[in-house]
Amino acid sequence: VTVLVCDLGGTNCRLALADPALDRASVLRLANDGFAAFPALLGEYLRRKGRDRVRRVVVALAAPVSGDRVRLTNRDWHIDKAEVAAATGASEVSFINDFEALGHALERPDILRHAPLQSPRAPLANAPRLVLGAGTGFNCALWHPGGVVCCEAGHTGFAAETAFDRALADHLAARHGRCSTERVLSGSGILEIYRVACALAGQGPGLSAGRDVVRAGLDGSDPAAATACREFARILGRTAGDLALLFLARGGVFLSGGATRAVAPLLSGPGNPFLAAFSAKGRMTASMAEYPVHLLGDDDAALHGCVNWAKRSAIARQS
């Protein structure tokens, strides 16, 4: 059975065919802007691959998934199962959350592209593996031998520890009534961290987009932006450490997400704020060196996850 797998974000869609393994040569990325709606994008992919139809479609979505119709985060598209079936000829259409897909991808970390940030001497092969990341929002998912645990990590309360954290939490709670983790750990969070850094430095914020803060922070041209990037990496490290501990993810912590990758230079190397905060866990500090930490590449991980998910759900139906 040929499965069309899609990793649909707010800006781009990555697509591939699997039968049953992922056909790497079939991977294609299409910009959503070129299409009025998702079915047209699917039609274009099939046309380019010279296919009339597929039997099954699995779409990983950056959105809460329930029911047959899902509104995409960050783009005014409604993704509808009947419309996807009509555009592809598929008799079966499934939607899964993007982090659920990444969780299923961790079944085979060896085939994913990732860079090591921390490598313990004795990794535990079959221990739980955690993927977490900051992008539009923040979330995580856990793989363990019995399956994948889906989470809503972004809506938990932000754990403010330092004086900077508290100023940040006050700033965000004043705007939103409450400061959740993803108000801080997201693309928009970087901009808010920058605004707080400017306020603490007694200066007005000269930048107004998260990507400008990252650029000016990493090239050293703006001290407040540099502070914001380091604080973001520090808070990401502390949160990743808390989640690693919470889930006992001795099989590995895998970082994903656009905002995470944007600050990649601050996640490794001497004196990086990420790993220092990841490990600063009081009595548990020594044990934090036992967690492998990797930065996932921005590539086919979610597609591999869709393929693994399709296999698992087919097996579950047969048994």
Next chain:
Amino acid sequence: VTVLVCDLGGTNCRLALADPALDRASVLRLANDGFAAFPALLGEYLRRKGRDRVRRVVVALAAPVSGDRVRLTNRDWHIDKAEVAAATGASEVSFINDFEALGHALERPDILRHAPLQSPRAPLANAPRLVLGAGTGFNCALWHPGGVVCCEAGHTGFAAETAFDRALADHLAARHGRCSTERVLSGSGILEIYRVACALAGQGPGLSAGRDVVRAGLDGSDPAAATACREFARILGRTAGDLALLFLARGGVFLSGGATRAVAPLLSGPGNPFLAAFSAKGRMTASMAEYPVHLLGDDDAALHGCVNWAKRSAIARQS
């Protein structure tokens, strides 16, 4: 195969026989103080039940479990597999963490004694179920159809939100270098919360034990102790809400632990601080009513969990 299951805490040990289901008539609680070491306690139980030996022993321990010898938290006992085998004639001895046992008990919540704190109209039967609790420390475990996820929730960073939280976090970080969740949510945490309540009220702390704070707080005889109990219940509620969200535990949140049960009057009823904080999750507030919340009885849950664990591990070996 007869299995001897034990729920061993710092003060008492609860024991029972299972073959394969738990024999409720066999349940007995023995005070650790009456014995020099754990094997003597096991011998006394078998003697009272008129048994020479059992084939298998499963012990749930309030301690990190690894290897063949474990030091019990809160009592200077080393629990050793070879010694347990010698005392019981068992050919197989297993140690599991007490929260792992509670997680396995959630496979059958219907046979556990528990009181509802919040009951949604449409509970999800097969959704993940979370057990969490404050006792000597704080921890949680997740049951889902694929298995049980073991956690180290107590060592995550304490999420300070209110001015009281921040005073508490400062107080505990000054003592321990860092404020973890279980510094607050534990029996000793109640006493620390009381000390902060006294300091904020400009009075000296008249009480010096957590249980005295709970008694004086619940009977209304001490305003600072009453504040401490309400703050403890509020922080427990907020933390339980964060963990419910994080794990999407729509199958139910089950509260356990001695410190949790000590403040039971503040976990339900009009204006209780626990459920108010459980639900106060910004954009997610309405969705928090969809989580069933229960208070587990202090009884045989961990024993049932040991039985379920023994069944699962026997099945895993056969396949």
